[in-house]
Amino acid sequence: MVPACVEYGLGVLPYFPLASGFLTGKYRPGEPPPQDTRIALWGSRGQQILSGRNFGILEKLEPFAQTRGHTMLELAMGWLATQPHVASVIAGATKPEQVEANVNAAAWRLSAEELAEVDGITLKRDS
Secondary structure, three states: OHHHHHHOOOOEOOOOOOOOOHHHOOOOOOOOOOOOOHHHHOOHHHHHHOOHHHHHHHHHHHHHHHOOOOOHHHHHHHHHHHOOOEOOOOOOOOOHHHHHHHHHHOOOOOOHHHHHHHHHHHOOOOO
């Protein structure tokens, strides 16, 4: 979809920028999802998000962000905000401090080198 949007000058409006909360750190491998979270409420559909592959990616993204002085929220929002085809990002919040964190998170514009490193982490296919 993205190549077509770029080709025709269309913007993408991504939602669930934190992968339904997966990128927040509240989910851990081998542990059941916390009750009343989106992933827990989705049942088997939510369990698909909690895959070994996704946890493997998360285990690489967390130190990537931390070594640069950023959080996973900042990485997710900053990565999206850096993409030229992304028109805006829908970010949910249930508390005022989450709104502020979301706004501040989009300030990180990843460099070309950082984008390439994230692509290397997230696009690597299992053999």
